[in-house]
Amino acid sequence: MDFLKGLNEKQQEAVKHVKGPMLVVAGAGSGKTKALTHRIASLIIDHKVDPSSILAVTFTNKAANEMTERVERLIADFNIHSKPIIGTFHSICVRILRKHLHEMDMENAFSIYDSTDQQILMKRVLKELNLDPKKFNPKAILAGISGAKNQLIGPEEYEKISFDYFSEKVSQCYKIYQRELKKANALDFDDIIMTTVELFKAHPNILSYYQNKFQFISVDEYQDTNHAQYVLTHQLAHAHKNLTVIGDSDQSIYSWRGANMRNLLDFEKDFDNAKVVLLEQNYRSTKKILKAAQKVIEKNVVRKDKKIWTDNEDGDNIDIYESFNEKDEASYVVNQITRILS
Known part of the structure; x- marks a missing residue:
């Protein structure tokens, strides 16, 4: 072939x-x-x-x-x-972890916590630290921990770089959160990588x-x-x-x-x-759409330069609609699709 x-x-x-x-x-x-x-x-x-x-x-x-x-x-x-x-x-x-997690002092048959599990656990952590969940939103705390994990920053390192009151509280929560995850032989989504x-x-x-x-x-x-x-x-x-x-x-x-x-x-x-x-050859869009997109994106300073082109037809002129908000935008898109399909 x-x-x-x-x-x-x-x-x-x-x-x-x-x-x-x-x-x-x-x-x-x-x-x-x-x-x-x-x-x-x-x-x-x-x-x-x-x-x-x-x-x-x-x-x-x-x-x-x-x-x-x-x-x-x-x-x-x-x-x-x-x-x-x-x-x-x-x-x-x-x-990989199903075969080797025992090397990290956990069992290979680990659980994966979804967002609901994470929030339930974080509320327990906040309670242990006597922190009011109305003042310290569990989702916000978890977002801070997630950001740290995506940067490969563990609880100890995070403690060293905490620079304000909120990040200090995130640091305290992070330590206990990880302790409780390990007790439950569980990983959250960010832990996996x-x-x-x-x-x-x-x-x-x-x-x-x-x-x-x-x-x-x-x-x-x-x-x-x-x-x-x-x-x-x-x-x-x-x-x-x-x-x-x-x-x-x-x-x-x-x-x-x-x-x-x-x-x-x-x-x-x-x-x-x-x-x-x-x-650089585009198979999806018309020439006019590509030309307009190129004029917008080429103003970006930080990018890998390329020139998208197509053998497709010129296509219709582009309509510009300035919406009031995201709901108005969605409604306009739905109405246009309905009009085209009818």
Whole structure:
């Protein structure tokens, strides 16, 4: 099977890259998933890479499922007995921790606390500290702890950097919160990645095992990775450096939850021999939409420069609607969709 068939020149360039670090800057609607899945299939079929040594990280379960289905369709006609590992950061880390968490003085059969569990626990913590939950919102305390964990900052380090009354209270809560989680043999969502990073630091032999297991790694939506995800990625890729990251600085929208766009922008500093591929052809939008979007986004100073283009038609002129608030905006969108479909 020709895995380059139906791909444009830049997509083919990404697919043909085998070893070494690669940055794929993929504009919106540029067919990045097609390029990524064809590359995985090509590694397996054309280059005889063991599928189980391929790790592909996505940001959502939906994206992971879609990628898995596409790869399976591409290699369906071949006698392949194993599969690449495709999943979110959290799902992959859970797999690892289910085998090795006992090394961190916890049981492998741990529980994962959801937001409701976390708030119930935090209310208990506040009660132990005689803090009024009306003055110290459990969600706000948990948000502070989450931000620390995304930066790989534990309770002791957080105590040292607490700089005001609220952060001091967060620090007190953080210590007891972690103590109670451990008592319950539980991790919260942010612990999953942080604990995996700590496991690898504390047990280099375990890290070495996974470095050799996952010899080809790709990470999608790299512009939305936080510090913990960045460190985990580099831990796993350090031995073989066959790391492909896919992202677009123009689509970085999660800085409010700890995402660091510099992870993408500094990739060539992290890997000075990195190959860079720009997917600039858009298959989704009209010329007028792309032109307007380019005029807006090019004013951003901190971005990876690219010029999105399309062979699609010019399209209709763009209407601008200034809404009063978010409800008015949503109502306008619904009305426009209804009008178009009627």
